[in-house]
Amino acid sequence: MxxxxxxxxxxxxxxxxxxxxxxxxxxxxxxxxxxxxxxxxxxxxxxxxxxxxxxxxxxxxxxxxxxxxxxxxxxxxxxxxxxxxxxxxxxxxxxxxxxxxxxxxxxxxxxxxxxxxxxxxxxxxxxxxxxxxxxxxxxxxxxxxxxxxxxxxxxxxxxxxxxxxxxxxxxxxxxxxxxxxxxxxxxxxxxxxxxxxxxxxxxxxxxxxxxxxxxxxxxxxxxxxxxxxxxxxxxxxxxxxxxxxxxxxxxxxxYWKYGDYLGIGAGAHAKITLGSEQDILRRWKLKHPTAYLAHAGTDAAIGGDERITLQRRPFEFMLNALRLVDGFSLTRFEASTGLPRAQIGAQLAQAEANGWLAIEADLVRPTELGRRFTNDVVALFLGD
Missing domain, CATH: 3.20.20.70 (Aldolase class I)
Structure with a gap:
């Protein structure tokens, strides 16, 4: 869930x-x-x-x-x-x-x-x-x-x-x-x-x-x-x-723990978990101050809305969490994405084999080598 x-x-x-x-x-x-x-x-x-x-x-x-x-x-x-x-x-x-x-x-x-x-x-x-x-x-x-x-x-x-x-x-x-x-x-x-x-x-x-x-x-x-x-x-x-x-x-x-944030102001971005819908929404506002001032408070001020698909959630989560020196727990991955840890099992195994991640029980932590190649580690979770 x-x-x-x-x-x-x-x-x-x-x-x-x-x-x-x-x-x-x-x-x-x-x-x-x-x-x-x-x-x-x-x-x-x-x-x-x-x-x-x-x-x-x-x-x-x-x-x-x-x-x-x-x-x-x-x-x-x-x-x-x-x-x-x-x-x-x-x-x-x-x-x-x-x-x-x-x-x-x-x-x-x-x-x-x-x-x-x-x-x-x-x-x-x-x-x-x-x-x-x-x-x-x-x-x-x-x-x-x-x-x-x-x-x-x-x-x-x-x-x-x-x-x-x-x-x-x-x-x-x-x-x-x-x-x-x-x-x-x-x-x-x-x-x-x-x-x-x-x-x-x-x-x-x-x-x-x-x-x-x-x-x-x-x-x-x-x-x-x-x-x-x-x-x-x-x-x-x-x-x-x-x-x-x-x-x-x-x-x-x-941000790095894949928490939620409401974004207001010209060009501001938001990420909101909609628990009742089991969905994650990204929203951003019009970038130019003049346009934003003219439309703030109406639907016209929204530059775009995007629902984060189940396939994209592992990548988004890792893009943030793998920046943290202490890494993340698999329990938090499940709670934040609504996906079972088995969904990323193959990618975690590959990253561990490459020496990029250290995995101990529930905790996943980037190694020193992994921190040098963060983009490569995250890319494993891009999906199809």
Whole structure:
């Protein structure tokens, strides 16, 4: 039987100051005064429209992503959270994360976000090297990154993530190590550390920058940085995620455990388990802010609906679960997909024979080799 997993809420804020050349997210350069008041109205209308999908369920985390959500003044975050709380059951201690760009941090804003109910921040630092930041097209420099984090700490935030990238154009191993040393000095509870990739439909994909490290050099950076993170007390729990004890990101963990999430905002995606129908629904909203604002709260704002077939569920589950260092239980696979474990028996046996997975009783865990070849492991579950 398909059972109902935990539920999260994702809120997309689509505007940014400038589109980064490596970014493939649904983000749009803001020009002039942005319509935040109208956008909050649209978000609440969007939420009202989708509420029947999740009646009575408890929300365990909220995540404001983008774009650059910290462009939105605190009073609008506050109005949205008040409206959402009147419509949804929020769990006690619900994790509420706001992504922020150091180039948009202003004195007093973090205090306003905290008063609104935000209790976790995620800073898009990427690097503490000004040359690397310039080559990435970022709007901030290292000094602004330091200052933004300290402003947040002064406002009372003690739970925050720093996003860092490695294998950047012109970056050496020593530079990647210095980035982590600068990060550790700020005492984040969580570090997201991931390799620059040239995503399709980005400026970098069309015109790759010079000086991207070779594959062997990138692997050296990853290994050295992983050792530094471990020595500093940050446990790796996902391919790119490291946290101090008990400080893992609850919202992202829910994604990786194939949990449910309601997605509102321009281009937002949702995955909802419909227990009474023994079905899983994916839904996404119109991507362009203008179109979304015009239709939010109506069927016309839905970019698409898709029911996940029984054949596709193993692949979707593995695409997320195999990113976790600790893997998953076969019991959870059955509950999350509504399929018997025998359905994936042959694929598990093949992955174990390849040295990609370690299987012990109910637990399936990727090996170190398996973590290096995650895409190959997941591909085994694609089906026909």
């Amino acid at each position: 398909l059972t109902t997993p935990p539920l999260s809420l994702y809120v997309h804020v689509p505007w940014c100051v400038r589109k980064c050349p490596y970014c493939d997210f649904n983000s749009h350069e803001g020009r002039g005064e942005l319509p935040f008041a109208a956008y909050v109205d649209a978000l609440l209308a969007d939420l009202d429209h989708d509420l029947p999908l999740v009646w009575g369920r408890v929300v365990h985390s909220v995540f404001f992503g983008g774009g650059t959500p910290s462009l939105m003044p605190p009073e609008f975050i506050d109005r949205f959270l008040q409206g959402a709380s009147s419509r949804l059951r929020m769990a006690p201690g619900c994790e509420i994360t706001l992504e922020t760009n150091p180039g948009t941090a202003e004195h007093g804003r973090f205090g306003g976000y905290r008063a609104a109910g935000v209790n976790r921040l995620s800073f898009g630092i990427q690097s503490f090297d000004d040359g690397c930041l310039k080559r990435l097209g970022r709007i901030h420099d290292a000094a602004q990154a330091d200052a933004a984090v300290k402003l947040a700490q002064d406002a009372g935030f003690d739970n925050f993530n720093l996003d860092l990238m490695y294998a950047l154009p012109g970056q050496t191993l020593a530079m990647a190590e210095r980035d982590l040393e600068r990060a550790f000095a700020l005492q984040p509870t969580h570090v997201s550390h991931y390799q620059l990739t040239l995503e399709p439909n980005t400026v970098f994909a069309a015109r790759p920058p010079a000086g991207i490290p070779a594959e062997d050099d990138s692997w050296d950076m990853q290994e050295h940085c992983q050792a530094m993170l471990a020595a500093a007390g940050y446990g790796q729990y996902e391919v790119s995620a490291y946290a101090q004890p008990e400080r893992q990101c609850a919202h992202n963990l829910n």
